[in-house]
Amino acid sequence: MKIIVTGSLGNISKPLAETLVGRGHDVTVISSDPKKQAAIETIGAKPAIGSIADVDFLTDTFKGADAVYAMIPLSFTEPDLGDYLRRMAQNYAKALKAAKTKRTVVMSGWAADLIKSENVENEFDDLDASITIMRPGSFYTNFYQSMDLIKGNGLIGKFLTLRYSGLWALLTGKTGLLMGNYGGEDRIVFVSPKDIADAVAEELLLQPEKTTIRYVGSEEMTCNEAARIIGTAVGKPWLKWILLSDKEMLQGLKMAKVPEKLAKTLVEMQAAMHGGKPLENFHRNNPKMGKVKLADFTKEFAVAYHQK
Ligand SMILES: NC(=O)c1ccc[n+]([C@@H]2O[C@H](COP(=O)([O-])OP(=O)(O)OC[C@H]3O[C@@H](n4cnc5c(N)ncnc54)[C@H](OP(=O)(O)O)[C@@H]3O)[C@@H](O)[C@H]2O)c1
Structure with a gap:
């Protein structure tokens, strides 16, 4: 399968990309940092360098993919976190729609649905695609x-x-x-990013008909x-x-x-x-x-x- 992993070589995305490559998938990793190119190639994935703020870049990268792992990096410099999360989630939704991606696993959090201003899970509701929302505990x-x-x-x-x-x-x-x-x-509930990566890797290969939610914890x-x-x-x-x-x-x-x-x-x-x-x-x-x-x-x- 051709799979796109966002989140660069971050806590979840690195073990996720390694696992997927190890299972023989064609994996592209998105990073905003050109200096990560070599490290991404070292684990056997293809680098796509650009920002999730750029819908055209996302659309081009998603085209032809069987599945996408979509995460929004937390930003401690954006003054309004809710507004930032919404803009990035909308970027993903636009790109996934334009690229006609059939399967997406979205990273959320176990408290996300309890804080209205920060909950962007519903931005993926209108996609004609199979969506799974991941809700891990505290990393x-x-x-x-x-x-x-x-x-x-x-x-x-x-x-x-x-x-x-x-x-x-x-x-x-x-x-x-x-x-x-x-x-x-x-x-x-505390959780290892490696356990989250395993759960995401499993989900990317599934194709549930309705949107599903998966909680993840380790201890x-x-x-x-x-x-x-x-x-x-x-x-x-x-x-x-x-x-x-x-x-x-x-x-x-x-x-x-x-x-x-x-x-x-x-x-x-x-x-x-x-x-x-x-x-x-x-x-x-x-x-x-x-x-x-x-x-x-x-x-x-x-x-x-x-x-x-
Ligand atoms: N921490 C928790 O307890 C917790 C709990 C529940 C849910 N979550 C969620 O889990 C996610 C964090 O996952 P993680 O820890 O695996 O991430 P992470 O280690 O923070 O890595 C995210 C990577 O994204 C890349 N990035 C940053 N801005 C970018 C941009 N504009 N465009 C493209 N890439 C960009 C950065 O790498 P480059 O510099 O290479 O671009 C960054 O290292 C967040 O969505 C968070 O809300 C966290």
Whole structure:
């Protein structure tokens, strides 16, 4: 089959493209970065260099393909995340229609349908094609973004330790934490991008008549349990995941100079996870869990942690 993979050599798209190539498919990988060309060729795929903001480029790349994996990279520079996601989803829909693509697997998220302004799944409704919407939980790879927090280094790290773990933790050198407006004892479905890639690879070969939705997860646990597993792997078994209020989270994002509307959206997304609805929906759909557990992921995480 001729398959188009968007998302370059990202968390999901790299193992996805590798799996598809390994199974003998003709795979094209879309990247916006000409420097990725050689790396894409190295895994046995064809590079298509261009942006998902360019409908003509997408249409030309999709022409003649049997199936497309369509993902929208998150942008932390777009001031209005909902508007950006909608524009990109509409670009995909226009290109898929023009290219007469018969099968598309769309990347969404397990909380996407709960936040109206960010839900772009319905942009694919009018296509005369077989569509599957993927709704994965929270990626293990998100922990890379918290590396500095976990290290607890520097003035900010020490201040946060003092504020949330107390003077004793600071004096004993037990610095470092995870935080967000979901956390603590909230139960979350975490997922390995490799397990998502396997699920997408499976879906791309199917042709359901009606639009289908597939939830994907690898392991469910509380945030504090996740913190303990991550902490133990990096020599900080005391690591906790502090639950912030929505207001505290918003303040933190503002201090980090995240644009106001985007910050509100991020807080809303995390608040949905804290509220437990995504977990309820996940359980209702009862998908089979993937095989990569958090403890497996921490092996690669620990290497990166000690190299940084
Ligand atoms: N993180 C989570 O917990 C979570 C949970 C649920 C759903 N999701 C969804 O999962 C997706 C993220 O997947 P991922 O982690 O595999 O992605 P990723 O690792 O962030 O990779 C995305 C790649 O897309 C490429 N890209 C960026 N802008 C582009 C553009 N304008 N045109 C073409 N390519 C562009 C970039 O590579 P180049 O520089 O090579 O172009 C980037 O590395 C998002 O849709 C997100 O909403 C995430």
